[in-house]
Amino acid sequence: MARTKLPARPAPPRTSYPARVYAGLALAAALALGGSASFFESESLYQRQYRDPYLIAQQFPRLEGVRTAVPESAVMGYLTDTSPGSTVFEAMYGSARYVLAPRLVRLDTNAAWVLGNFTRPADFAALARRNGLRLERDFGNGVLLFRKEGTR
Numbered sequence: 001m002a003r004t005k006l007p008a009r010p011a012p013p014r015t016s017y018p019a020r021v022y023a024g025l026a027l028a029a030a031l032a033l034g035g036s037a038s039f040f041e042s043e044s045l046y047q048r049q050y051r052d053p054y055l056i057a058q059q060f061p062r063l064e065g066v067r068t069a070v071p072e073s074a075v076m077g078y079l080t081d082t083s084p085g086s087t088v089f090e091a092m093y094g095s096a097r098y099v100l101a102p103r104l105v106r107l108d109t110n111a112a113w114v115l116g117n118f119t120r121p122a123d124f125a126a127l128a129r130r131n132g133l134r135l136e137r138d139f140g141n142g143v144l145l146f147r148k149e150g151t152r
Contacts, residue, residue, distance in 0.1 A: 054091040065139040075104045077114035116144030
């Protein structure tokens with residue numbers, strides 16, 4: 001069966017726009033570039049003034065004892081004195097999860113290991129007993145490691 005060759009399609013006609021359209025596009029591009037540069041400058045200034053507003057970098061040395069004491073494969077609970085949903089809670093919980101990764105940190109006390117992350121002193125032994133835990137180690141600065149009663 002012989003193939004028939006299809007005729008080539010004609011090229012579409014070239015469209016020309018008025019000069020004001022090109023000027024408008026150039027102005028929009030210039031404004032976008034200027035806005036990007038202005039945003040970059042203001043964001044750079046903000047980052048220089050407020051390098052770490054949630055103190056994430058300080059959590060690495062603060063939680064180092066927990067990192068060395070708990071196996072990387074552990075699933076940990078979390079106990080704190082901050083109000084769930086508050087900015088302080090979210091910053092502390094989020095930074096603890098970040099620093100302790102690959103360990104998983106859950107919002108409960110039903111794990112063999114439980115991180116205590118507190119903002120003020122308290123009777124931590126009594127708090128542990130109320131939650132079925134025992135105080136394994138107090139690392140200072142509000143960081144404690146609890147174990148579920150009956151686990152080694």
